[in-house]
Amino acid sequence: MSIKHQHCSIRVDGERSARLKVRAVAEKCSVSELVRRAVDAYLADERQLSASDLRVRQLSEYSQIALDTIIAKTYPELRDVIVAKTNERMVQYHGQ
Structure with a gap:
């Protein structure tokens, strides 16, 4: 055929x-x-997504939320600096 x-x-x-x-x-x-x-x-x-890919993404989201919560409570004055640096690295390494 x-x-x-x-x-x-x-x-x-x-x-x-x-x-x-x-x-x-x-x-x-x-x-x-x-x-x-x-x-x-x-x-x-x-x-x-495969189960493994989904798990990695879930862990990433969990980690981001956990860190944001910790930073907001413990070092609120650093949050804006960290977000700005993250944005810089997104442009530098990922073109975003």
Whole structure:
């Protein structure tokens, strides 16, 4: 049984195109295959978390709330400094 493919065109900027080509070479597949994989992942809604990923996120949220509570009660004068430094690091390390 053969799979019938439908033609679909997409446009990407030069940087994305170059990155796709590099990745395709590294993975020994075509750019089209990479795009198909990305579409499959999106359609499968892989945002659903594994139990381990969910646990890590829960621990992160718990830790943040616990630290914020401790800082607010013990060192309230440092809270704004800590938040500002966090924001700086988000930009520096995560582009956010």
